[in-house]
Amino acid sequence: MLVDDTTRVLIQGITGREGRARASLMKRYGTDVVAGVTPGRGGQVVEGIPVFDTVREAWEQAGPLDASVIFVPAPLVLDAALEAIDAGIRLLVIVPDRVPLYDVLEIIAAADRSNACFIGPNTLGVLNTGRAVLGMIGGQVASAQSWFLPGPVGIVSRSGGMTTSAAYYLAKEGIGTSTLVHVGGDMLVGLPLPSMVERFETDPETEAVVLFGEIGTSQEEQVADLIEAGRFTKPLIAYLGGKAAKDGTRFSHAGAIIEGGRGTYQSKISRLRGAGAHIAPSLGDIPRIVGGLLQQSDR
Secondary structure, X not given: OOOOOOOEEEEEOOOOHHHHHHHHHHHHHOOEEEEEEOOOOOOOEEXXXXXXXXXXXXXXXXXXXXXXXXXXXXXXXXXXHHHXXXXXXXXXXXXXXXXXXXXXXXXXXXXXXXXXXXXXXXXXXXXXXXXXXXXXXXXXXXXXXXXXXEEEEEEEEOOHHHHHHHHHHHHHOOOOEXXXXXXXXXXXXXXXHHHHHHXXXXXXXXXXXXXXXXXXXXXXXXXXXHHHOOOOOOOEEEEEEOOXXXXXXXXXXXXXXXXXXXXXXXXXXXXXXXXXXXXXXOHHHHHHHHHHHHHHHHX
């Protein structure tokens, strides 16, 4: 599922405040961060990680790179992403928010041409429990190591905070997680909920998936389509935010807004329930539902 402790990782923007801080946290969690890039800062070393001027130079001197985590200002994200894809990197994690929509469209086109993929923009990243983290998901290393237990439950979410909250509540009940993915909070993201659900379907470490959805976009309805088409067959436990939101209301972030009656809470709940997903009335109900389903599968 996207990353483990053998994934060779590059950080673009490593000499900035956020890049430097997250480089330290990623390494301490177990991520194999082998290089960083900041134009004009080549030759520096950050947290024991060599810094290069370009992605291609990093690839040539540090060896092949599997993933890049991008910590650059939003206006520079397009150039950074295209440079990484052109150099041969096939997974990007785009952390910054407010990346222009047309820039995201260009990144999608470039990724499609090169058989690459990306998470975000506006994402906390992805965490493979006990092995590696890309981005800033999980917070401090000590917290991530104590809060998240290895186990059979995947988590995919449109909210960064709810991604970690779901894992925390599961861990409190002794239920571990396989991989946590925050797909990003913008209207348009590289790997939305349905794409991630399909990846969890083929992940041998994942037996059930917790999904946190929200109002706005059609991602949750597309997940229901996958279930009805038999393309996702594992138990899906869904909790949705934005129940009280009205037309024109923005809930939480840019991707969660009802417009023209589309993307409502009730329409999403109805579609998911009708497809066979298990709906959690509250966040606290998730561990109870997940625990019951896992017990049934063990019989």
